[in-house]
Amino acid sequence: MGRRKGASKTNLWRLIRQRRQKKIPLTMLDASLPRIQTALLGNRSMKSKVYGCAETFSPLTNNLPSRISLLIICGNAEGWFLEAPNNQAMRFGDLPSWAIELSNSIREVILYGDRIHEPPNCAGSDRGEAACWLPPDLLSREPFFDQLIANVYQPGEGICAHVDLMRFEDGIAIVSLESSCVMHFTQVGEVSGSGKEQPDLPMIKIPVFLMPGSLVLLFGDARYLWKHEINRKPGFQMWEGQEVNQKRRTSITLRKLCHAE
Ligand SMILES: O=C(O)CCC(=O)C(=O)O
Numbered sequence: 001m002g003r004r005k006g007a008s009k010t011n012l013w014r015l016i017r018q019r020r021q022k023k024i025p026l027t028m029l030d031a032s033l034p035r036i037q038t039a040l041l042g043n044r045s046m047k048s049k050v051y052g053c054a055e056t057f058s059p060l061t062n063n064l065p066s067r068i069s070l071l072i073i074c075g076n077a078e079g080w081f082l083e084a085p086n087n088q089a090m091r092f093g094d095l096p097s098w099a100i101e102l103s104n105s106i107r108e109v110i111l112y113g114d115r116i117h118e119p120p121n122c123a124g125s126d127r128g129e130a131a132c133w134l135p136p137d138l139l140s141r142e143p144f145f146d147q148l149i150a151n152v153y154q155p156g157e158g159i160c161a162h163v164d165l166m167r168f169e170d171g172i173a174i175v176s177l178e179s180s181c182v183m184h185f186t187q188v189g190e191v192s193g194s195g196k197e198q199p200d201l202p203m204i205k206i207p208v209f210l211m212p213g214s215l216v217l218l219f220g221d222a223r224y225l226w227k228h229e230i231n232r233k234p235g236f237q238m239w240e241g242q243e244v245n246q247k248r249r250t251s252i253t254l255r256k257l258c259h260a261e
């Protein structure tokens with residue numbers, strides 16, 4: 001079983017140590033999902049939709065110059081507050097309606113959608129949980145997601161190798177929009193007694209090509225034992241021997257916060 005909500009970091013490191021003794025499968029989906037894109041974009045451009053999402057976050061944004069595409073806006077029980085103009089927007093708790101629509105589309109597409117790669121049969125599969133696109137308990141949870149982050153990357157900008165924070169449950173969805181890119185996956189390094197990751201692993205780097213509308217689903221090993229990164233510096237975005245043509249890229253990451261039991 002993949003790790004589930006509420007497990008501590010120490011437990012995670014123990015799990016990682018145990019799992020590294022075995023061959024670790026990468027369970028991940030990379031499928032072209034035009035329906036997702038349609039759900040998100042609707043009749044508007046991505047740009048206006050992103051503005052729309054920022055507007056939903058805070059009444060403050062009504063006063064902002066429209067050239068600011070996205071803002072970090074954090075919310076808590078006291079209300080929304082603006083952290084800094086940036087290229088990133090986050091939302092915790094109740095998601096705006098377009099993100100709920102997007103979550104529903106993701107669920108629908110996993111269950112019924114057209115896919116590039118046919119998933120192995122989840123129900124009754126003798127290949128076990130790792131063979132599904134998303135295990136049934138994650139697929140049926142409510143809410144499906146309650147945190148989103150929208151990232152906008154200009155050409156040359158990316159995100160360094162990381163495992164998403166442990167405050168989020170297993171089962172993470174990333175919708176990739178606008179510009180294609182290569183996302184790389186590398187295994188989490190061996191963990192020493194002090195809890196520090198050791199860099200001495202033979203590096204296995206798995207490139208995954210993401211088109212506009214691609215969906216990446218991370219669960220189990222892919223979520224906990226592999227880091228993901230996007231290095232969009234010149235020379236790193238190679239696919240089939242060619243440098244990927246970079247334009248602005250936007251991603252929407254949907255996750256579920258761990259809640260105390
Ligand atoms: O932009 C992406 O595709 C990845 C974003 C991501 O990994 C994150 O926000 O944790």
Ligand SMILES: [Fe+2]
Pocket residue numbers: 162163164228
């Ligand atoms: Fe991430």
